[in-house]
Amino acid sequence: MGDSKKFEGYNIISVYLGTKEKMSVRQRVLSAFKSLHRVASQTFGGDERTLLAARIKINEEFKKNKHIQNEGSVDELVKLAEEVEQELKSNVIQAKEKEPGVYEAKITKDTTxxxxxxxxxxxxxEKPRPGTKRCK
Incomplete structure (x- = not known):
């Protein structure tokens, strides 16, 4: 019974909500912005030209949409930023040419x-059988 006293005065839903649901819109946007920059640094580390291009693109996209006030639209953009972050983490690799025709890929634990x-x-x-429909 002593443990149940800890939850008095709290809405039970707020106890189970994750941190992202509790954050203000501004905090979610800032978190997505910082997270994208962090992932870009990890993904493109050592390649200053590509890292600079990624930073510029991230900054441009966030500046382009900073006037948006509708929380639903902001949530969609934050979700897009999170999807881009996941794409960078899992599907983008960095490869360096060690010798002509031989490349070394930088694979991380998050790489698919x-x-x-x-x-x-x-x-x-095999050639398709006659009469087989092809996708257009």
Whole structure:
């Protein structure tokens, strides 16, 4: 019974809401802005030209939309920023040429890893059967 006293005076929903739901609109935008810059630094670290281009693009996009007041629209833009952040984390890699034709890829724990199949230049590709519809 002593433990239940801790929750008196609290709306039970607010106890279960995550931090993002409790943040003000301004805090969510600032958090997304900082997070995007952080991920860009991690993704493009060591490549100053690309990192600068990413920073400029992030700043331009946030400045372009800073006049938006509608909370729903702001939420959509914050969601877009979070999706871009996830895309940078999981699907963008940095590769450096170590010697002509040989590259070293910077893979992180967040990078999406798929099963690779070796390319077979002698593979026989079957032609579609007559009468088979093709996608347009």
């Amino acid at each position: 890893k798929l099963n690779n199949v070796m390319f077979d230049e002698n593979a026989v590709i």
